Amino acid sequence: MLKASKPSVDYSHGHAGAHCGKVLDDDKSYCRHFIRPLSPASNLGQCEKVAGPINPVYWCRLFARAQSK
Numbered sequence: 001m002l003k004a005s006k007p008s009v010d011y012s013h014g015h016a017g018a019h020c021g022k023v024l025d026d027d028k029s030y031c032r033h034f035i036r037p038l039s040p041a042s043n044l045g046q047c048e049k050v051a052g053p054i055n056p057v058y059w060c061r062l063f064a065r066a067q068s069k
Contacts, residue, residue: 021054021055
């Protein structure tokens with residue numbers, strides 16, 4: 001599956017109510033498409049829908065709130 005480019009989905013700074021990754025342990029405002037970094041040394045993850053490294057505090061138009069477990 002071809003991933004979208006960052007400019008095409010308005011990848012930009014997120015806000016407290018919606019962002020790519022889980023920033024805090026009790027965070028419920030992150031996206032279900034975010035894939036956590038493989039290494040704890042990096043804070044950049046990946047996305048199922050958007051190409052390139054993904055900053056957890058950013059956001060895009062494909063945002064879909066993750067289901068709490």
